[in-house]
Every structure is written in C-alpha cells, then in structure tokens.
Amino acid sequence: MPKEGVTPPQDGDLIQRARQGDQTALVEIYNSYQPSVFTYVFYRVCDQEIAEDLTAEVFTRMLANLPRYTSRGKPILAWLYTIARNLVIDHYRQSKRASHLPLEEDLVESEHDHPVKVAEDNLARECLSRALRRLTEEQRQVILLKFIECREISELVTMLGKNERAIRSLQHRALVALHRLMKKERCYEI
Amino acid sequence: MKSDFELILEECLAQMRVGKALEECLSAHPAQAKRLRPLLGAAVRVWEIPIPRARAEAVQAGRERLLAEAKFRAASPSPVSSGRFSRYTKQVLCSLQIALLGRKRSSLNLALRMAAIFVIVLLATGSLTVNASASSLPGDSLYGVKRSWENVRLSMTPSQQGRQRLQEQYDEERRDEVKELIHLRRAETVEFQAPLKEMDAEHWQVDGFWVQIDSETEVEGEPETGLALYIRARLDEDGTLTALQVRIPARNQLTPFPTGVPTPGLTPQMDENPETEGSETRQSPEFKPAEENEENEETVQPTQPPGHDATQTPQPHKTRTPEPTDRPEVEHTPAATENHELTHTPESTEQHLKTPEPTKEH
Numbered sequence: 001m002p003k004e005g006v007t008p009p010q011d012g013d014l015i016q017r018a019r020q021g022d023q024t025a026l027v028e029i030y031n032s033y034q035p036s037v038f039t040y041v042f043y044r045v046c047d048q049e050i051a052e053d054l055t056a057e058v059f060t061r062m063l064a065n066l067p068r069y070t071s072r073g074k075p076i077l078a079w080l081y082t083i084a085r086n087l088v089i090d091h092y093r094q095s096k097r098a099s100h101l102p103l104e105e106d107l108v109e110s111e112h113d114h115p116v117k118v119a120e121d122n123l124a125r126e127c128l129s130r131a132l133r134r135l136t137e138e139q140r141q142v143i144l145l146k147f148i149e150c151r152e153i154s155e156l157v158t159m160l161g162k163n164e165r166a167i168r169s170l171q172h173r174a175l176v177a178l179h180r181l182m183k184k185e186r187c188y189e190i
Numbered sequence: 191m192k193s194d195f196e197l198i199l200e201e202c203l204a205q206m207r208v209g210k211a212l213e214e215c216l217s218a219h220p221a222q223a224k225r226l227r228p229l230l231g232a233a234v235r236v237w238e239i240p241i242p243r244a245r246a247e248a249v250q251a252g253r254e255r256l257l258a259e260a261k262f263r264a265a266s267p268s269p270v271s272s273g274r275f276s277r278y279t280k281q282v283l284c285s286l287q288i289a290l291l292g293r294k295r296s297s298l299n300l301a302l303r304m305a306a307i308f309v310i311v312l313l314a315t316g317s318l319t320v321n322a323s324a325s326s327l328p329g330d331s332l333y334g335v336k337r338s339w340e341n342v343r344l345s346m347t348p349s350q351q352g353r354q355r356l357q358e359q360y361d362e363e364r365r366d367e368v369k370e371l372i373h374l375r376r377a378e379t380v381e382f383q384a385p386l387k388e389m390d391a392e393h394w395q396v397d398g399f400w401v402q403i404d405s406e407t408e409v410e411g412e413p414e415t416g417l418a419l420y421i422r423a424r425l426d427e428d429g430t431l432t433a434l435q436v437r438i439p440a441r442n443q444l445t446p447f448p449t450g451v452p453t454p455g456l457t458p459q460m461d462e463n464p465e466t467e468g469s470e471t472r473q474s475p476e477f478k479p480a481e482e483n484e485e486n487e488e489t490v491q492p493t494q495p496p497g498h499d500a501t502q503t504p505q506p507h508k509t510r511t512p513e514p515t516d517r518p519e520v521e522h523t524p525a526a527t528e529n530h531e532l533t534h535t536p537e538s539t540e541q542h543l544k545t546p547e548p549t550k551e552h
Contacts, residue, residue: 176228
C-alpha cells in the first residue's frame with residue numbers, strides 16, 4: 001500500500017530563520033527532511049549505521065553551506081539530496097566499498113516484528129537497494145520520491161526542475177528499468 | 191502515443207495509490223494491459239517494502255550534533271572561511287585571467303590581449319635582468335645592462351641635485367668594480383673617475399690606485415693634483431692598471447675632487463665633449479680646494495704602484511706628456527719609491543688598498 005506523503009514545510013522561511021541562528025528552524029528542517037534523506041542514503045549504501053552517520057553529516061554540511069545557499073526555486077530536499085549524493089560518493093571513494101553489501105544483522109530491525117518478517121523485509125530492502133543503485137540518478141530520485149516518499153508529480157516538477165510531461169516520461173523509463181533489474185535480482189520472489 | 195501510455199500509467203498509479211486494485215486498472219485499459227502490468231507490478235513491489243528508518247537514538251544523536259555544530263559556529267564565527275578564502279583566490283585568479291586573456295566572448299581582440307601579455311612578460315623579464323645585473327662587473331654579459339640602466343635612471347631623474355647624487359654613486363661604483371676585479375685577478379678594460387693624488391713620470395696615484403702611464407697612454411689635458419680624471423685603463427691579472435686614456439678637464443671647466451676624501455663629491459663630465467654642463471651640474475656643496483685638504487691626504491689609502499719595481503728606471507713613454515712646468519710639486523718621486531720592497535701581486539695591492547704604507551718616504 002502506498003505510504004502517506006510528507007508535507008513540505010515553508011522552505012524559504014525556514015532557511016531565512018536558520019541563517020539568522022534560529023535553532024528551532026534548524027530542528028524543524030531536520031525533523032522534516034531527516035527521514036527522506038535517510039531513505040535516500042540507505043538505498044545507496046544499504047547499511048543502517050553508515051546511512052545514519054551519513055545522514056547526520058548531510059545536515060552538518062547543510063549548516064556549513066547555509067549562508068551561501070540559494071534555492072533557485074528548488075525545495076530544500078533537492079539540495080539535501082545533492083549533498084547526500086556527494087557524501088555517498090565520497091564515502092565510496094574513501095572506503096572503496098562500492099560493492100559492499102551488509103550482513104543481514106546490519107539492517108534495521110523492529111522489536112515488535114516477527115523475526116521472519118524482519119528478515120524478509122531486510123532482504124527485500126537489500127534487493128531494492130541493489131536495483132536502485134543501478135538506475136540513473138534521475139530515475140533513482142523519481143522512484144524514491146514517487147514510490148517511497150509518495151510525493152505528487154507537482155512536487156517532482158519543482159524537485160527535479162522538469163515539466164510534468166518530462167516527469168511522466170522519466171517515471172515510465174524508471175519503472176521499466178526497475179522492473180527489469182528487480183526481476184534480475186529476484187526481488188519479486190522474496 | 192507514448193505520452194498517452196505515460197498518462198495512462200500515471201492515472202493507474204494515482205488510482206492504486208488511493209486503494210484501487212491493479213487488476214481493476216488493467217481491465218480499464220485492456221489495450222495497454224500487457225505493457226502496464228510489469229510496471230504497475232514493480233510499483234506495487236516497491237510499495238510493499240517497508241520504508242527504512244533510522245533508529246530513534248540515531249535520529250536524536252543527529253539532531254544534537256546539528257545543534258552543537260550550530261552553537262559552535264555561532265560562538266566562533268570565522269571571518270573568512272577556508273571555502274570563502276578559496277573563492278576569493280579563485281576570483282583574483284579569474285580577474286587576472288580575464289585581464290590577460292579576456293572573457294570567452296570578450297570584445298577585446300586576440301591581438302590586443304597578446305600585446306598585453308607580451309608587455310607584461312617584457313616588463314617582468316626586464317626587471318629580473320636589471321636586478322641580476324646589479325652585481326655584474328666589467329666583462330660580464332650583463333654589465334652592459336647595468337650601465338644602460340644607470341643611464342636610464344640618470345636621464346629619468348628630474349632634479350639636478352638628484353642626478354648629481356646619482357652620478358656620484360655611480361662613480362664610486364666604478365671604483366669599487368676596479369677593486370673587485372683586482373681582488374678576483376681578472377684582466378679587463380675598466381674606466382672610472384678619480385681624483386689625482388700624486389704623480390711621477392710613469393705612475394699616477396688616483397684615489398687609492400696607482401695607474402701606470404706608458405707610451406700608449408693618451409693624455410688629454412694638463413694633470414694637476416686634486417683634479418678629477420677620467421681614466422680608461424687595462425687591468426692585468428697581477429693587478430697592474432695601465433692607462434689607455436686619461437682625460438683631464440680644462441682648468442676653466444674642471445671641478446676638482448676634494449683630495450683626501452675617499453668618496454669624491456665632485457666628478458667631471460665624462461662626455462667626449464668637455465663643453466657640456468656636467469662640470470657645473472656636479473658641483474658639490476662639500477667641495478674644498480685641494481690645498482685646503484692637504485692635511486687630509488694622510489687618510490687616503492693608496493695602493494703601491496703596480497709594476498713599480500725599485501730596480502727599474504722609469505722610462506716615460508707618453509704620447510702627450512704633461513708639461514713639467516705645469517706639474518705641481520709632488521712629494522712622491524720614483525727615487526723615493528726605490529726604498530720600498532714591493533711585491534706586485536693582487537693580494538698586496540688589495541692589502542695596500544686598505545692599509546696605508548707607513549714606510550713611504552717623502
């Protein structure tokens with residue numbers, strides 16, 4: 001079942017307040033976008049702890065670059081995705097772990113879920129992660145935003161800086177590629 | 191047609207997002223059902239996978255880290271961050287690049303930019319060459335550059351007083367060059383100006399140097415102690431200075447050196463034309479007649495005359511020998527020098543440049 005989308009906060013106002021040292025605005029930005037950033041990073045590195053560390057680092061870098069940030073009409077999340085993408089690339093360069101796949105116990109677990117269900121979910125995430133990593137950046141962002149973040153097409157228009165028709169076309173190509181890759185990775189069999 | 195399919199795909203995804211079943215969507219679009227099925231199936235599979243979430247403690251730690259970083263930055267704002275410094279550096283380099291090479295679509299044509307680069311390179315090279323020539327000596331490859339630069343500086347000095355000071359500095363430089371060449375035992379042709387201190391038939395002492403006058407020496411003018419002489423001489427490796435040309439300004443044009451003063455304040459014009467204004471412009475307020483400074487002669491540190499052997503009898507061979515009647519009373523005679531046991535090595539010359547000869551008999 002599709003998940004509920006996240007209502008974006010008033011980005012311009014938040015940025016302005018954060019620049020002026022308003023820590024409440026910083027906390028608001030963090031609370032609003034941390035889950036999206038974590039999901040993006042997680043599906044890139046497929047490691048719970050590394051994803052958590054890198055996500056925290058994304059917001060630290062955001063703070064450092066806040067005085068020079070210009071939105072150019074794009075939401076904060078687009079900027080955070082760019083920071084996250086660069087961090088992930090740096091991470092792979094430094095650790096040379098591009099082909100690293102975590103052990104199952106590294107993946108997130110819930111105390112309330114049945115162990116079998118937890119294992120299946122982790123395997124499914126791992127499989128999706130492998131497939132997503134082989135998409136282009138734009139295709140990956142469409143899948144994350146539309147099918148994991150459950151955002152509207154209009155949001156993708158501002159996020160990716162494309163018109164609706166281009167977004168629909170990109171979504172089509174992304175789903176075709178994802179289906180092929182998930183079939184190859186046997187993600188449907190989990 | 192493709193865009194129609196993309197519209198149908200988006201419509202199905204939107205309906206499934208609010209709860210409609212996949213099969214219902216496919217039955218609504220039977221013509222596209224075959225193409226739609228795998229794509230909608232992929233979307234459903236992604237929706238089925240639980241969204242990964244960070245652990246609560248990790249979320250809290252990340253929030254605290256962000257706030258701590260914000261507090262730290264607020265407490266110690268960096269006036270120029272490394273990133274900003276880097277950008278400033280880039281801006282400076284970019285400005286230089288634009289100045290030299292122009293923008294990609296600059297209206298400056300290539301020839302102008304190349305000319306600007308050429309001028310800059312020329313100035314930089316010239317400056318380096320002039321600096322490198324500062325310590326050059328006669329015979330060095332850069333000596334011509336040194337002298338040319340001196341002439342440029344002289345011609346570009348607007349005030350008469352400034353030119354005079356500069357010329358005096360250069361005159362002293364010439365004499366220092368001769369001393370350095372003697373020390374290095376280098377054979378060169380040198381030229382310098384110096385006041386005449388003493389003279390006999392074969393040797394003249396000028397400001398610490400003994401200059402040999404032989405039959406080849408061209409002497410213009412009448413020598414007189416205290417007068418500034420222009421001397422072009424051949425310096426041998428043993429330190430012997432043999433005058434090739436000696437020019438003495440006419441009496442009514444001369445500006446005598448103050449005798450006994452190591453650094454002469456007055457120098458005559460060295461031009462071929464003695465009628466130039468040099469003798470007037472180089473008047474020094476420190477000028478004193480030679481007679482008034484005779485008592486200072488003891489402070490001069492003359493060299494022994496190179497080649498002035500006690501066993502030799504002086505044989506004057508002057509093309510134009512100074513008239514004996516015009517010759518002033520000089521206390522230093524060849525006979526007097528016979529009392530010296532002289533060595534004519536450059537070392538001894540150098541030594542005598544610094545140390546007065548106490549045994550000289552007058």
